[in-house]
Amino acid sequence: MAELTVQDIIKPENLVYKKTKLMTDKALSYCPGCGHGTAHRIIMEVLEELDKEHETIGVAPVGCSVLAYEFMNVDMQQAAHGRAPALATAIKRLWPDKMVFTYQGDGDLAAIGTSETIHVCNRGEQIVIIFINNGIYGMTGGQMAPTTLPGMKTSTSPYGRDVHMMGNPLKMTELIAHLPGTFFVSRQAVHTPSAVRKAKRAVRKAFDNQINKKPGVSFIEIVSNCNSGWKMTPLDSNVWMEENMFPYYELGDIKVDGKIVDKD
Amino acid sequence: MGELRLMKGNEALAEAAIRAGCDGYFGYPITPQSEVIEYLMAEKPYDRTGMVVLQAESEVASINMLYGGGATGKKVMTSSSSPGISLMQEGLSYIAGAEIPCVVANVVRGGPGLGDIQPAQSDYFQSVKGGGHGDYRLIVLAPSSVQEMSDFVPLAFDLSFKYRNPAMIVTDGLIGQMMEKVELFDPVPRLTDEEIKEKYPWATNGKPKGKERRIITSLDLDPHRQEEHNWHLQAKYQRIEEDEVRYEMLQCDDADYIIVAYGSSARIAQKSIQLAKAEGIKVGLLRPITLWPFPKKPIHELVEKGIKGFLSVEMSAGQMVEDVKLEVGGQTKVEHFGRYGGVIHSPEEVLEALKKQIIGE
Ligand SMILES: Cc1ncc(C[n+]2csc(CCOP(=O)(O)OP(=O)(O)O)c2C)c(N)n1
Ligand code: SF4
Numbered sequence: 001m002a003e004l005t006v007q008d009i010i011k012p013e014n015l016v017y018k019k020t021k022l023m024t025d026k027a028l029s030y031c032p033g034c035g036h037g038t039a040h041r042i043i044m045e046v047l048e049e050l051d052k053e054h055e056t057i058g059v060a061p062v063g064c065s066v067l068a069y070e071f072m073n074v075d076m077q078q079a080a081h082g083r084a085p086a087l088a089t090a091i092k093r094l095w096p097d098k099m100v101f102t103y104q105g106d107g108d109l110a111a112i113g114t115s116e117t118i119h120v121c122n123r124g125e126q127i128v129i130i131f132i133n134n135g136i137y138g139m140t141g142g143q144m145a146p147t148t149l150p151g152m153k154t155s156t157s158p159y160g161r162d163v164h165m166m167g168n169p170l171k172m173t174e175l176i177a178h179l180p181g182t183f184f185v186s187r188q189a190v191h192t193p194s195a196v197r198k199a200k201r202a203v204r205k206a207f208d209n210q211i212n213k214k215p216g217v218s219f220i221e222i223v224s225n226c227n228s229g230w231k232m233t234p235l236d237s238n239v240w241m242e243e244n245m246f247p248y249y250e251l252g253d254i255k256v257d258g259k260i261v262d263k264d
Numbered sequence: 265m266g267e268l269r270l271m272k273g274n275e276a277l278a279e280a281a282i283r284a285g286c287d288g289y290f291g292y293p294i295t296p297q298s299e300v301i302e303y304l305m306a307e308k309p310y311d312r313t314g315m316v317v318l319q320a321e322s323e324v325a326s327i328n329m330l331y332g333g334g335a336t337g338k339k340v341m342t343s344s345s346s347p348g349i350s351l352m353q354e355g356l357s358y359i360a361g362a363e364i365p366c367v368v369a370n371v372v373r374g375g376p377g378l379g380d381i382q383p384a385q386s387d388y389f390q391s392v393k394g395g396g397h398g399d400y401r402l403i404v405l406a407p408s409s410v411q412e413m414s415d416f417v418p419l420a421f422d423l424s425f426k427y428r429n430p431a432m433i434v435t436d437g438l439i440g441q442m443m444e445k446v447e448l449f450d451p452v453p454r455l456t457d458e459e460i461k462e463k464y465p466w467a468t469n470g471k472p473k474g475k476e477r478r479i480i481t482s483l484d485l486d487p488h489r490q491e492e493h494n495w496h497l498q499a500k501y502q503r504i505e506e507d508e509v510r511y512e513m514l515q516c517d518d519a520d521y522i523i524v525a526y527g528s529s530a531r532i533a534q535k536s537i538q539l540a541k542a543e544g545i546k547v548g549l550l551r552p553i554t555l556w557p558f559p560k561k562p563i564h565e566l567v568e569k570g571i572k573g574f575l576s577v578e579m580s581a582g583q584m585v586e587d588v589k590l591e592v593g594g595q596t597k598v599e600h601f602g603r604y605g606g607v608i609h610s611p612e613e614v615l616e617a618l619k620k621q622i623i624g625e
Contacts, residue, residue: 055470057336060481069479075468077335078481079328080358086325087332093316094288094338095457098470116328119321 020045022053022073029067033234035224036065038190039132040103042200044072046207047099056099057091059084061113063105064138064226072103082113085120088127099210101128106147107137110172114146117172124181124216128206131173131219134226135245142229146170149244154229169248173221177255183216184209185255189223189246191238202253216258223249266447273413273439274299276446277343277369280417282309283451286367287338288316290329292348295381296437297371300343313454323348327355327368334364335480337460337467339421343369345437346387347378349395356430357396360497361482365424367417368402369433371440374606382606383437383528388583391434392556399494401501403431403508404555406526410444418449427504428466434555436579438528438608510553511562515541519548521622522566523614524588525577526552529602533577535611540618547618555584563591573597573622577614580604597622 022044028037047056053074060068062081069076079087084102092100109117109131120127136154137143143156147169151160161169177185184206188199199222206218223245227237253261271279278300281289289309291301301319309315320326326342333340344352349370359366370391374384389395391404403423405416416433424431461469471477484490512530515537516522525533530551540547550566552559563574573596576585582600589598601617603609 053471054473057468057470059332066483069481073471073477075471075478076480077332077468078362078479078483079331080354083324083328083331083355086320086328087335089318089325090288090290090329090331090333090340091336093318094333094336094340095469115321116325119325 020048022048024071024073026070028071030064031228033225033227033237034064035134035190035222036132038196039130039199039222039224040068040071042190042196042203043101043103043130046200046203047074049204050207050211052099052207055097056101057095059087059091059100059102061102061104061108062139063108065103065105065132066139068103082108082111083116084108085113085116085125085129089120089123089125092125092127096126099128099207101130103130104132105138106131106133106135106145110146110170118176118179121176121179121217121219122181124183126210126213126215127217128210129217129219130203131221132224133221133249134224134229135169136226136229138226138229142226142231146172149248171249173219173254176217176219177260181216182219182255183214183258184218186219186253187221187223187249187251189241189251191225191241221249223251266449269446269448270443271410271446272299272441272443273407273410273435274371274441275303276410276414277417277433278303278307279448280414281341282307282313282315283449284418284421285313285339285452285454286315286341286421287454288318288329288333288340289342290318290320290326290333290340291342292320292323292326292344294345294348296373296383296440297343297345297369299440300369313451315454323351324355327352327359330366330368331355331359331362331364334359334366335362335467336469337464339454341367341369343371345371345373346375346384349387349390353390353396356402357398357400358482359430360396360400360402361398362480363428364430364480365421365428366430367420367424367433368430369435372434372436374604380606381437383579383608384604384606385436385527385529385578385602386580386583386604387434388555388578388580391432392558400497401429401504401556403427403429403504405431405433406553406555407433407435407439408527408530408551410439410442410446413439414446414448418452423508427500429500429504434527436528505557508554509557509559509561511559512551512553513562514549514551516548516550516566518546520546520572521618522548522550522571522574523577523618524550524552524563524574524584526555526584528608529577529579532609532611533614536614536618539611539615545618545623558587560591563588567592567595571596573599575618575622576600577609578602579608
């Protein structure tokens with residue numbers, strides 16, 4: 001039998017997976033093992049599947065994903081820290097038929113941008129918000145975030161987060177789920193293939209809602225790792241996330257079609 | 265002749281926004297300019313022209329709505345008063361850096377802090393010297409009548425789109441609140457989405473087929489490229505300084521002295537120069553209409569002609585006077601006069617100040 005070469009394998013009929021054309025070819029600026037890249041990819045895959053390449057405006061935050069516009073191959077704006085929902089509000093109001101989404105970290109969305117987050121949800125803007133919760137400020141070097149777990153060490157809680165002194169981790173997603181202006185609220189992860197599939201289904205649902213002009217925000221939290229900020233290997237960070245983050249930030253749908261999901 | 269109406273300055277501004285084909289107004293109430301959003305909400309411009317009006321949760325949100333909306337190529341506008349404008353400074357810096365057209369009106373009130381709700385002109389520094397961080401400029405127009413509150417809205421939009429730069433209308437509680445006769449200009453239709461796409465290829469409103477996607481950002485982490493971007497901005501500011509200076513001169517031809525004043529102070533000074541004339545004192549009025557770009561050349565020419573002294577009149581502790589001094593360059597006397605903190609000077613007080621501080625009686 002003749003030997004099989006690489007060229008023999010690279011054939012259209014053998015293709016099982018391909019990078020979406022809605023991700024640029026630029027090398028990601030994220031640390032190896034970081035969840036940001038996977039989160040970007042599933043959003044862009046969904047937009048490609050929905051054929052919305054030419055109908056989408058995305059808003060990047062300030063945080064590690066400030067450069068999301070370098071990687072997401074659609075029209076993009078870069079907002080001031082925490083203000084992405086304000087930009088998205090105006091874009092959607094002025095271009096109601098376009099797909100509009102924000103992509104924000106926990107510092108961006110749940111600390112400095114708390115007001116914009118609550119009010120965009122309260123007004124029920126027809127946009128998609130993707131919220132990456134990694135429990136830390138990645139970009140600025142690992143400071144405490146509003147979502148940092150009790151006892152968790154960061155550069156501004158070096159002895160662990162003392163909830164009496166520093167407050168409690170904020171469950172922003174549960175908070176906004178109770179506002180009548182949110183239509184779909186879900187918490188997902190992207191650390192395993194099955195989690196990625198589930199997260200992608202949620203992202204798809206969020207954009208479907210927007211296409212179908214469902215009333216209100218579709219809000220997806222992705223609990224993610226920050227292996228650099230947590231000072232762990234990527235693998236350890238995923239285990240730590242499962243053991244510590246998921247019990248506090250429980251995965252699954254919180255509100256579907258405008259109704260809070262009954263967990264019992 | 266256009267439609268005549270008796271209106272408050274704030275209402276004229278709001279009506280002008282609708283007529284100028286503004287696509288979206290985003291604002292937060294604050295005295296003395298809440299009539300702007302109240303008028304717009306009552307007028308239902310979404311029925312008249314399709315214009316969006318939204319009460320935002322804060323001025324921080326409104327300015328960032330302008331950033332997002334303006335970045336799609338739509339004509340967007342907000343208005344506020346001093347404390348609210350302070351909250352907008354980060355947003356304005358982003359908007360200037362990313363070169364987004366938009367119009368912001370500041371109906372100035374007394375400060376600092378919460379100050380009061382009476383008219384003031386103490387936001388001059390903030391308006392023309394930056395206000396937010398980084399090297400940037402706003403195009404700043406200063407109406408001195410209710411008529412100009414209307415006329416300067418389309419002008420501000422034109423300039424902001426011509427240069428892809430935020431434009432600011434700086435007025436005060438006096439002009440915002442007072443009623444005068446206004447001749448309204450005929451409405452201009454809003455641009456269609458297709459026209460916007462055609463006219464503004466930089467705008468992010470959905471990647472065009474067969475073309476590259478667009479990015480609106482003020483970020484470039486490479487200092488050399490960031491410096492280059494700054495050079496580009498500075499070159500643009502220089503063009504604006506060369507081509508867009510606007511001012512008005514009253515009785516300057518045979519004047520011995522000049523009052524420099526804008527907005528409400530210019531209206532007051534009009535009376536002061538009449539009072540002076542009656543006493544045989546020859547005083548002219550130079551009224552900057554653009555506070556930035558500042559009318560430098562007319563000042564140089566007046567100095568050249570041998571003017572004996574300049575009185576900069578402003579309802580502030582003395583802000584614009586620094587620019588007047590800079591242009592006079594020590595060649596003759598320059599002084600500031602103004603009541604402030606919300607107090608309005610009278611024409612008589614201005615004349616007294618001229619006599620005491622400049623003529624030297
Ligand atoms: C007004 C303002 N304040 C502070 C900063 C500094 N800053 C940049 S990113 C960041 C935190 C980002 O954290 P997060 O949103 O959790 O995103 P991550 O980097 O973890 O993805 C901060 C505080 C800023 N750029 N602007
Ligand atoms: S610092 Fe953390 S969030 Fe940022 S890229 Fe690295 S791992 Fe990801």
